[in-house]
Amino acid sequence: MxxxxxxxxxxxxxxxxxxxxxxxxxxxxxxxxxxxxxxxxxxxxxxxxxxxxxxxxxxxxxxxxxxxxxxxxxxxxxxxxxxxxxxxxxxxxxxxxxxxxxxxxxxxxxxxxxxENKLTENPVKNLEVPSVKKSVPKYLTLEESLDLLTHIDSSSKFYERDFCITTLFLNCGMRLSELVGINTYDLRENTIKLLGKGNKERVIYINEACQKALDAYLAVRIQPKSAEHKYALFLSSRGTRITPRRVEQIITYCLKQAGLDGQGYSPHKLRHTAATLMYQHGEVDIRVLKEILGHTSLSTTEIYTHISDKQMENAANKSPLTKVSPAKKKK
The missing domain is CATH 1.10.150.130 (Tyrosine recombinase, N-terminal domain)
Structure with missing residues (x-):
């Protein structure tokens, strides 16, 4: 201290x-x-x-x-x-x-x-929190996400690693710190154990795309440089645990290859994207989404559940009165 x-x-x-x-x-x-x-x-x-x-x-x-x-x-x-x-x-x-x-x-x-019972009365028990306008988080559309995955440089020596990293971000919504902290023994069947904020562990399930990406990467994973990095899942070219900064550089390059650079996207925005796609296309309940993302408060999760224009259009079209037409005016 x-x-x-x-x-x-x-x-x-x-x-x-x-x-x-x-x-x-x-x-x-x-x-x-x-x-x-x-x-x-x-x-x-x-x-x-x-x-x-x-x-x-x-x-x-x-x-x-x-x-x-x-x-x-x-x-x-x-x-x-x-x-x-x-x-x-x-x-x-x-x-x-x-x-x-x-x-x-x-x-x-x-x-x-x-x-601690050091004060007999809490002077701020009625203190209100200033109202903060919640902005809609920036995220990739489904089409942009597919473009990103299909434009990762397949000629690169580290294609399998970079593809796997991007796939996990887009499908699992994990934090950057959680991804770089994954160890090989955290992988078990169709789950990954993550170490989140405040050293809180959680287990997430992975889909077929993530499993295939992991299998492809593990088949070509380079030899760790030392015992210190023996179990690190994602390794740098030097055989050491990959750093958050290096992952940011990888994602930036992949975005550029897909023509999505210069728009403010980042690993954290891919987390937004995963949460948004799960909510909008996977019909994931917000309480389940909260557990997947590792949030402590449901109010935090709510920023990811913004409603898309398409959802609003579909809602309007599903009105039971949508087929009603004006009567022809009598002559």
């Missing part, structure tokens, strides 16, 4: 709890740290120093090590609202960023109140 050495004890304990007990990823906990450090700097500035929070040079040098429970316990809901107003007016934080800060603050005070 050396990275959080500038935190007061209560915050340091909270971050450690989120990391080790709740199993949050290091990236998530680092985000909590940044957001709560900003919040406690603001609280110290207005309650203790009475300094000018609009002065960046002053604000970013505020130490929060002495912002203990005695100060934290004086925080009110009004203080938090003023802080959010400050992040909007002075720091130009958008709704999504402010929503993330609210989530961090709520988690912190819930920990102090419910888990």
């Amino acid at each position: 050396a990275a959080y050495s500038d935190c007061p004890q209560e915050l340091s304990d909270f971050l450690f709890y989120m990391l080790t007990i709740k199993g949050r990823s290091r990236k998530t906990v680092d985000a909590y740290y940044v957001d709560l450090r900003t919040f406690l700097r603001y609280i110290k500035a207005v309650k203790i120093d009475h300094g000018n929070v609009n002065d960046p040079d002053y604000f970013h040098q505020i130490s929060i090590q002495d912002v203990g429970l005695d100060t934290i316990s004086t925080v009110t809901l009004s203080d938090v609202y003023r802080f959010l107003d400050y992040t909007l007016s002075e720091r130009q934080n958008n709704a999504k960023t402010r929503s993330r800060k609210v989530s961090a603050i709520r988690s912190f005070f819930n920990y102090l109140t419910v888990k």
Whole structure:
């Protein structure tokens, strides 16, 4: 926890709890740290120093090590609202960023109140999350997905590997980190065990296309360079476990070969694509989709279940009144 050495004890304990007990990823906990450090700097500035929070040079040098429970316990809901107003007016934080800060603050005070009983009352229990407009995620159409798979360079020495990677992304909706982390012993019959966010394991089923792609790749998989990489499923040209950056480069090149470059597509967009195709063409229930994607909240899955124009057209055509025509006007 050396990275959080500038935190007061209560915050340091909270971050450690989120990391080790709740199993949050290091990236998530680092985000909590940044957001709560900003919040406690603001609280110290207005309650203790009475300094000018609009002065960046002053604000970013505020130490929060002495912002203990005695100060934290004086925080009110009004203080938090003023802080959010400050992040909007002075720091130009958008709704999504402010929503993330609210989530961090709520988690912190819930920990102090419910888990540790260090506060008798939670001052932010009625704190509302700023409304965030959910944008439709970018994804490939079914036709574009087929184009991508059929335009992978078959003359490449690593064609089978690159085809398998792309096939898994488009069919399984796995994360980039999950794909590069797959080991050979994670493959069992028609399933793959994945290690997702917060070190949470889940098992997904694979279809015939994925199985054929895996069989073709495993038949030509190069010899690992060392025992360290012995079980890594996907290997680089050097015989080491393939890196996320290398996978991104492979997908970028394959997209270019298919004439789909320059449109903002990425491995994560292929995850969007898999989820969208399963929902729109496979009629997969949203609760099942949630488990496939490894989401903890159903609301997260809902962004993938956007309705296509074709679905809306089909819905309109299925109206029981669709065959009704106007009567001919009597002359």
